Amino acid sequence: MRNDSDESFRTFVATWSPGLLRTAFLLTSDHGHAEDLLQTALLKTSQRWRRLANPDTAYNYVRTVMVNTHISWHRRRRVTEHLVDDVTEQAPAAHEHFTSVERTAAALAALPPGMRAVLVLRFHDDLSEAQTAVALGCSVGNVKSQTSRALERMRRHLGVPAAGADDTISSKGTP
Amino acid sequence: MNTDQLRRDLLGRAQQAPTPGPDLAEQVLQRRRAGNRRRAGLLGAALAIVLVLIGVPLTIAAIRGISAPVAAGKIYTAPTRGSLAADNDFLAGLQQQPWQSNESYSGADGSRYSAGTDLAADIPAADRNVAFAADVPGGRWALLSIRAADGYAAAWFTGPVGAAPDQMAMSGPMQFVTEGEPMAHVDLSNVEQTLVVVAASGDDIFVSPEAELSGTGMYFRTSFVMDAPDGVAVTQVNTTLPFGIAAVVSVERNGQDIYRARPTASGTLPGKPPWGDHGWNPEDPDVLANRNGVSLAVAPALADAMLDSALGPTGLTLRDLSPVGPPITELFSGDRNGPATRDRRYRQPTITIWSIKMPSGSYVVVGGWSAIDADDVVTYEQTLLSIRFEGDDPALGVVANRMQLPAYDGAPASDVLVISGPVNGVRAEIQNTAGEVLNAVDLTDGAAVVPSPAGAEVVRVADDAGMVTQGLLSDNQYPDTTVGFGDSRVILVTTIPGR
Numbered sequence: 001m002r003n004d005s006d007e008s009f010r011t012f013v014a015t016w017s018p019g020l021l022r023t024a025f026l027l028t029s030d031h032g033h034a035e036d037l038l039q040t041a042l043l044k045t046s047q048r049w050r051r052l053a054n055p056d057t058a059y060n061y062v063r064t065v066m067v068n069t070h071i072s073w074h075r076r077r078r079v080t081e082h083l084v085d086d087v088t089e090q091a092p093a094a095h096e097h098f099t100s101v102e103r104t105a106a107a108l109a110a111l112p113p114g115m116r117a118v119l120v121l122r123f124h125d126d127l128s129e130a131q132t133a134v135a136l137g138c139s140v141g142n143v144k145s146q147t148s149r150a151l152e153r154m155r156r157h158l159g160v161p162a163a164g165a166d167d168t169i170s171s172k173g174t175p
Numbered sequence: 176m177n178t179d180q181l182r183r184d185l186l187g188r189a190q191q192a193p194t195p196g197p198d199l200a201e202q203v204l205q206r207r208r209a210g211n212r213r214r215a216g217l218l219g220a221a222l223a224i225v226l227v228l229i230g231v232p233l234t235i236a237a238i239r240g241i242s243a244p245v246a247a248g249k250i251y252t253a254p255t256r257g258s259l260a261a262d263n264d265f266l267a268g269l270q271q272q273p274w275q276s277n278e279s280y281s282g283a284d285g286s287r288y289s290a291g292t293d294l295a296a297d298i299p300a301a302d303r304n305v306a307f308a309a310d311v312p313g314g315r316w317a318l319l320s321i322r323a324a325d326g327y328a329a330a331w332f333t334g335p336v337g338a339a340p341d342q343m344a345m346s347g348p349m350q351f352v353t354e355g356e357p358m359a360h361v362d363l364s365n366v367e368q369t370l371v372v373v374a375a376s377g378d379d380i381f382v383s384p385e386a387e388l389s390g391t392g393m394y395f396r397t398s399f400v401m402d403a404p405d406g407v408a409v410t411q412v413n414t415t416l417p418f419g420i421a422a423v424v425s426v427e428r429n430g431q432d433i434y435r436a437r438p439t440a441s442g443t444l445p446g447k448p449p450w451g452d453h454g455w456n457p458e459d460p461d462v463l464a465n466r467n468g469v470s471l472a473v474a475p476a477l478a479d480a481m482l483d484s485a486l487g488p489t490g491l492t493l494r495d496l497s498p499v500g501p502p503i504t505e506l507f508s509g510d511r512n513g514p515a516t517r518d519r520r521y522r523q524p525t526i527t528i529w530s531i532k533m534p535s536g537s538y539v540v541v542g543g544w545s546a547i548d549a550d551d552v553v554t555y556e557q558t559l560l561s562i563r564f565e566g567d568d569p570a571l572g573v574v575a576n577r578m579q580l581p582a583y584d585g586a587p588a589s590d591v592l593v594i595s596g597p598v599n600g601v602r603a604e605i606q607n608t609a610g611e612v613l614n615a616v617d618l619t620d621g622a623a624v625v626p627s628p629a630g631a632e633v634v635r636v637a638d639d640a641g642m643v644t645q646g647l648l649s650d651n652q653y654p655d656t657t658v659g660f661g662d663s664r665v666i667l668v669t670t671i672p673g674r
Contacts, residue, residue, distance in 0.1 A: 006204060013200035025192035026185060035193060042203045071390040071565065104184035112566025114391045114537075123178060124185040137393035138562060145647045146564060149572065152645060154181070 009049050013042060016059055023063060026120045027070045029109040041065040063125070064135050067117045107157040115150035122147055248355040248375050248428065250306055251320040251327045256373070256407050257309030259317075266308060268340025269317055270300040274330055276345050294328070294349055295321050306373055310336070311409050313367035317343060318358060326353040331360045331371075331441070347441035357434045359424040361412060364442025368411050374426045374434070376406040384412055385421035385490035390535045390565035394488065398425060421490030462493060463529075464501040469515040470508045471525040474545030477555040478527075481541035484560050485531045496532060504530045504570050506595040507542070507622050511580055514622040522584050523547070526593055526624065528559065528574060536565030542576050542593070546583055554581065571597055573646025575634040577627050592627040594618070596636030597644055606633040 017038065024034035024041075041062045045052065052058040108116055114136075121132045122143075129147075133140045196202075259265050274295035295303060298321045306329070308317040315338045320329040329352050334343040347360055357374035372380050381398035388394055401408035412422040426434040463470070486492065496502035507514060507528040510521040528542035539562055545555035559576045563569050574595045582588040594603050600621035605614045605628055613628040618636065635645045 009204070010200040013195075013203070017195040017199055021195050022189040022192040026189055031193045035195075038195070039199065039203060039206075042199070043206050046203055046207045068389050068391060068393060068395075100180070101184045101187040104181065105188045108185075108188075112564065114564030114566060117391065119181070120185065123182045124189060136391050138391070141647060142392065142562060142564075146567065148645055148647065149567060151178070151181075 005049050009046055012058055016062075017042075020059070020062055020066070023120060023125060024066055024070075026108065026124055027066065027113070027116060029105065037066050037070055038062075040069055044069075060135060063121075064137070067121075067136065070117070071113045103158055104154075107154045110157055111150055111153055115146055115153065118143060118146040119150050119154075250357065250373060250375050250406075251304055251329065251352070251354055253306065253376065255305045255308055256376075256405050257307045257317075259308040259310065259315070262308070265340055266305045267300075269305055269308065269319065269332065269343060270303040272332065272340060272343055272345075274319075274321075274345050274349065276330075276349060294330075298322075307371070307407060309371075309407075309409070311367075311371060312369050312411060313362070313365040314338065314369075315343065316346075316360075316362075316369070316371055318360075318371075318373050320352075323351055326351060326356075328352075329358055331358075331439070333362055333365075333441070347439045350439065355428070355433070357424075357426045359436065359438035361420065361422070361438045361440050362442050363420075363440050370408075370410050370412045370422065370424075370438055372401070372403070372408040372424050372426070372438075374403070374406040374408075375428065377428070378403070378406045378433075379427040380406070380408040381425045381427070382408070382410055382412070383423045383425070386423075386488040388489060388533045388535055388537055388539070388562070390537050392537050392562035392564055396423065398423075421488055462501050463503040463505055465505045465508065469517055470505055471510070471515045471521060471527070472547075473508075473525070473527045474547055474553045474555050476553050477543050477545040477557065480555065480557045481527075481529060481543065482531075484557065485539040485541050489533070491534070496534065502532055504532075506530050506540070506569060506574055507593055509622070509624060511586065511589060511591055511624055513624050514619050516619060522586060524554070524580055524583055526578065526580075528576065528593065528595055530563075530569040530574075538563040538567070538569050540569050540574055542574075542578075544578055544580055546581075554583075569595075571644075573597075573603075573634050573636050573644050575631075575646055575648045577631075577648060590627040591624050592631060592634075592648075594623045594625070594634055594636070596621045596634075596646075597638055599638045599640075600636040600644070601639050602637050604635045604637075605631045606635065608632045 020041075021034055021038050024037045025031065028034045028037055044065050045058060045062050048061070049058075052061055108119065111119070117136065118132060121127045121135055122129070127135060129140050129143045132143045136143065254260070255266060273293040275293055302321060304320045306318045306320055309315070314336050315334045317332045318329060319332060320327040322328075328349050330349040331346045332343040333346040346362060350358065352358065355375055357372060357378070357380075359370065359372040361368065361370045370382065372382070374380055380401040380403040382401055383396040383398040386394045386396050401410060420437050420440055423435060423437055425432060482493070493502050505527070507526060509515045510523070510525055512519075512521070515521055524544040524546035526542070526544045528540065531539045531541065533539060540559060541557065541561075542559035543555060543557035545553065547553050556578075558578045559574075561574070563572075576593045578591050578593055580586075580589050580591055592605065594616075596603060596618060598621040600618045603616050603618055603623060604612050605616075605625070606612055607630040610633075613631055614625060616623050616625050621636070621638075632648055633645060634648065635643055637643050
């Protein structure tokens, strides 16, 4: 990376790393892992910095690297855990002592990492379904279905009924 | 919880995130520089190994493809390249050979040529250019071109080791190309699995042996830089079997990507007999887990098509998947009347939906219908390719696929919706995007086939405990697997004597 590239990279990091770290924190639920994740994603990005012409492109690139890196870390960690014990990511039960934010954070942490990423990108980073699909390299339909399933799991975890929906199946209709 | 509440909570949670350190950028840059130094050391070691192995005095400039450029961007008017470039008798003999293919062609002028026609019969031998001729692992290869409207027609010729010109035959399809357009070819019947890329002198050539499907359903590719100082790369790929070609070739000219494609292929895959001869037949419980113990026959052509689309880009075989447990879960097996059961007869075409678990934990869901008539004529259509994230097991969720079944065996053509829910699902509701119920149906072993209502978008399945699982009609995804997010390119010195 040439010196002028180094300088533009430093400017990018100074400007955008707080927001990226917030996304990393939502993905990992852990301060240390979030910082590691962001630094790893920035390292990968720095290696392609000359090809990433503008901050928007770079921001999206870092975010996508974070999502994928996080999932690969999750996989490795899970394998390690199985060697010791079958430790599952059990979130604390919904309880009145916990705030809504804490309960949501626990339910989010209990999701598979891919579903967690979809919710974070859609409802924290405010990406549209199409933008989320681009970020994750999947179809809009896949984002829709993942969002739907992730919300369903969140609701189950939190013990709340589906929003505005009757969670029963009618007995009417014809086969 | 509604999504507004979720937004507020995520925002609140994000406020608890740490603040980046002021030296974050500097730490990253230092790690990057340290990594570069390590890679430079590894490259030096690799170079030393190559120099010892092939005993040829290579220089860094040669490895990086910056040696004396010949007319950059020219391929089909450039002097012949390759180890036989100076063998004038061989080249002259090559120019005399007929361009006879086993395939039918449409010419650039719209004329049709049937298989066996000499495609270059009207082109004087002297006007046939030999762009490349060399001894390569497994035989002799050449790339010839002739002038065509708006460019060139080019074809690969291959022959056995030490072949005379009249033993060289057209291999694979003829292609219409422009002057600077590279060509890449692999001979699948050649046990060496030789891949040759002919680009312009000075071009950087990269080969990615296969794509990798991540846990989020994204395709990744790593490309290796070939040793191609004169714009010709010869290497071997071993990930093309048994399902299609996983390798992708890309070429960079003056820092710009100018070409990215799977190589053309000739010959047949020696490891690709019909499905039933794979030794992984669909009735093998080590390969395919069936939901209710009843599985209808799948036409080998459909099975191959589904496996091609799921495994082809990755270069994996079924044996590479799921070392513990069957790699395929059959989500649906039945016909237009519903899932197969032991107590009813079925009619063709049969319908199949599989979930294939990939090494990353993501799933590829494939499906379609197939029919085999009394004369063994097979008709089939793959209608579904959908990718699910790691942790989102399709067998525990809802897969719904719309299929247009042909008229067959006295039954009329019909549009059906094939539904596969959790195996304990008892009833399904089909809704439009507004949540209106269009139809509801009882399920057998969690599955059903119903006429496809217009506007259907959502399928909700209730199990015997009243738990509801929701799914969208699966849309087909045929991602471009020649590209992969974050394409990384690494330096690997690949040199094959005889290039």
